[in-house]
Amino acid sequence: MVDLYIYYKVRDEHAQQLGPRVRAMQAALAAQAGVAGTVKRRPGAPDGRQTWMEIYLATPDGFDNALAAALRHAGLDQFTDGPRHTEVFTDISTCA
Numbered sequence: 001m002v003d004l005y006i007y008y009k010v011r012d013e014h015a016q017q018l019g020p021r022v023r024a025m026q027a028a029l030a031a032q033a034g035v036a037g038t039v040k041r042r043p044g045a046p047d048g049r050q051t052w053m054e055i056y057l058a059t060p061d062g063f064d065n066a067l068a069a070a071l072r073h074a075g076l077d078q079f080t081d082g083p084r085h086t087e088v089f090t091d092i093s094t095c096a
Helices: 012-033 063-074
Strands: 002-011 037-041 049-059 085-089
Touching: 002 012, 002 063, 012 037, 012 049, 012 063, 049 063
Parallel strands: none
Antiparallel strands: 002 049, 002 085, 037 049
16 A cells, blocks of 8 residues: 655636535545545745645555546646646555
8 A cells, every 4th residue: 555645736716616626536536445535735825826735545556546537527637737746655664
């Protein structure tokens, strides 16, 4: 299982429209794939663009396909400014 951190830019004028769509998409993903996501934003928007981040922890195999389908269905691309960037992290295993 991996954790996904996905960040992207949103113009200030699109933030109010995008927020409910992201939350609805995440609710559908939680019901379908069992992964509850969160969404955060970086404080400030010096160039009129906000940086948002979706976080999905402990995602199972195939979650990336479910996420891609959910994105297409939700139509989020019309409200984002540029590409989505995905960072993948795993837990550090501790061995004694």
